[in-house]
Amino acid sequence: MAKLKAGILGPLSGKLGPVIGGTWKGIPYIRMNKEADIKRERSPAQLANEEKFKFVNDWLVPFHPFITIGFSNLAVGKTAIAAALKANYKTVFTGLAPNIVVAYDQFQLSSGILPGVLNVNISFSGPDVIQLTWEQNAIKGTTYNDQLMLALYSEELAACDGFAGAVNRSRQQYNFMIQGEMSGKPLHAWLSLTSLERRNISDSIYLGIITP
Missing domain, CATH: 2.60.40.10 (Immunoglobulins)
Known part of the structure; x- marks a missing residue:
């Protein structure tokens, strides 16, 4: 679960759907959740x-x-x-x-x-x-x-x-x-x-x- 520790305009912390948010050296970031990408991969059928x-x-x-x-x-x-x-x-x-x-x-x-x-x-x-x-x-x-x-x-x-x-x-x-x-x-x-x-x-x- 993601949290908005500083309110709606603040940085994202945790998972939110296909993205993950966090802070590194005081810099907020978001990245794609690789696990979500794997789940979306379609089978050969x-x-x-x-x-x-x-x-x-x-x-x-x-x-x-x-x-x-x-x-x-x-x-x-x-x-x-x-x-x-x-x-x-x-x-x-x-x-x-x-x-x-x-x-x-x-x-x-x-x-x-x-x-x-x-x-x-x-x-x-x-x-x-x-x-x-x-x-x-x-x-x-x-x-x-x-x-x-x-x-x-x-x-x-x-x-x-x-x-x-x-x-x-x-x-x-x-x-x-x-x-x-x-x-x-x-x-x-x-x-x-x-x-x-x-x-x-x-x-x-x-x-x-x-x-x-």
């Missing part, structure tokens, strides 16, 4: 978990425009990005740094109860053009102008492309031109739907890897 958490946060960055929409309904007392991290952390990312494995087919781009579309097909129709077709699944709880959201991810570039709201449910087909740097590269694809005002969202579906 703690360091590995911190590295994994950083990896997941960094991996999600290219998806931010999509998961901000896809997890907006779950952003209660937290951000949509935090909700997406919580939903995906344990199921998508296994192992510890630097050997973390990503289960792309388990990744959730969105979560909700809006019915999705059926029989989705996606492919390259040219070096930089993605062709998407689907059946609109016009059932209760859907409207013709529900909006599609497509995310495309390149492992090589660690980058995303795609769209949110460019086409509605009833159209049943759409061609999308990707960024030039992604042309000719294998791409992971996920599809979701949102209502026009984005109050409702569907669960995302993983469409696999598309190659030119």
Whole structure:
């Protein structure tokens, strides 16, 4: 325990949290408590978990425009990005740094109860053009102008492309031109739907890897 023998403005004597105070040859001093530093040292497991958490946060960055929409309904007392991290952390990312494995087919781009579309097909129709077709699944709880959201991810570039709201449910087909740097590269694809005002969202579906 530390004491202030000369009052609040006087020198410190003893331990106070991470510091030790005293007087040497009449000169007041303070120094860091080395024992406190030792106690704060993290174990290898703690360091590995911190590295994994950083990896997941960094991996999600290219998806931010999509998961901000896809997890907006779950952003209660937290951000949509935090909700997406919580939903995906344990199921998508296994192992510890630097050997973390990503289960792309388990990744959730969105979560909700809006019915999705059926029989989705996606492919390259040219070096930089993605062709998407689907059946609109016009059932209760859907409207013709529900909006599609497509995310495309390149492992090589660690980058995303795609769209949110460019086409509605009833159209049943759409061609999308990707960024030039992604042309000719294998791409992971996920599809979701949102209502026009984005109050409702569907669960995302993983469409696999598309190659030119």
